[in-house]
Amino acid sequence: MARYELLNNVAHKDLRVATGFDPRFGDDVGMVPAFPSEYAELQREYPIFFRKDTDGQWMSVALLGFEQHENLFLRDGRWNAAYLPGAAAKGPFLIGFQEQRIDGELHQAPVIHVDLDHPRVNTVDGQAVFLPQGGNSPYLDHIADVLRGIRDGTEFGAAMFAAFDALGLIQPVQLAVELDARHRVDVRGLYGIDRDALAALDGPALERLNSAGYLEGAYLVLASLHNVRRLMAEKQRRLREQDAAPVGDGG
Numbered sequence: 001m002a003r004y005e006l007l008n009n010v011a012h013k014d015l016r017v018a019t020g021f022d023p024r025f026g027d028d029v030g031m032v033p034a035f036p037s038e039y040a041e042l043q044r045e046y047p048i049f050f051r052k053d054t055d056g057q058w059m060s061v062a063l064l065g066f067e068q069h070e071n072l073f074l075r076d077g078r079w080n081a082a083y084l085p086g087a088a089a090k091g092p093f094l095i096g097f098q099e100q101r102i103d104g105e106l107h108q109a110p111v112i113h114v115d116l117d118h119p120r121v122n123t124v125d126g127q128a129v130f131l132p133q134g135g136n137s138p139y140l141d142h143i144a145d146v147l148r149g150i151r152d153g154t155e156f157g158a159a160m161f162a163a164f165d166a167l168g169l170i171q172p173v174q175l176a177v178e179l180d181a182r183h184r185v186d187v188r189g190l191y192g193i194d195r196d197a198l199a200a201l202d203g204p205a206l207e208r209l210n211s212a213g214y215l216e217g218a219y220l221v222l223a224s225l226h227n228v229r230r231l232m233a234e235k236q237r238r239l240r241e242q243d244a245a246p247v248g249d250g251g
Contacts, residue, residue: 035153
């Protein structure tokens with residue numbers, strides 16, 4: 001159970017965050033949320049798909065593996081990719097909102113919260129959140145940038161997904177993968193951009209998507225799909241390693 005508190009440099013002056021990667025930190029997941037604000041970076045290394053969240057709303061995800069707890073980018077305490085998705089980079093932090101009075105008017109101002117029960121959080125090892133004098137550490141400044149990208153991407157994404165859906169561009173994807181003679185995976189519940197439906201859009205529809213900034217997102221999602229082959233190759237490599245590993249004698 002998460003225990004979020006509004007981050008401040010008095011109560012949390014000694015807070016540190018472990019920044020390595022390990023299943024004990026929750027990094028062994030098959031997909032993470034993907035935000036349109038990071039599509040350009042994500043599409044170089046991760047396949048991007050759509051799925052519906054628990055409220056039935058569209059969201060996009062970066063696929064990390066073919067099973068629920070399989071992250072094929074995770075190996076020996078490292079995340080083997082040049083870009084770390086924002087959903088993984090944010091660690092134990094999230095953006096909340098606090099009512100503040102500015103120039104006599106009430107505004108909902110974004111503020112950072114921290115999950116004190118997150119396994120990365122401690123007071124001994126990892127990146128310091130605050131400087132000894134109380135200012136933000138470079139790590140916390142980086143986290144603030146990550147959280148702003150997530151906030152902006154979430155707001156932009158909701159409208160973009162609705163536009164894609166209204167034009168019939170989001171369609172189910174059957175991701176059934178034959179890894180070798182003995183191993184097959186079938187990832188269900190994923191959707192993608194229908195390339196033929198996108199190509200068939202008329203000029204006004206394309207113009208609306210382009211002027212809103214959504215057309216680039218559609219093409220980035222399509223471009224990301226070549227990364228499925230990279231995931232397959234890594235999965236096949238791990239299966240070969242598993243088959244070649246000596247069987248213990250149980251002693």
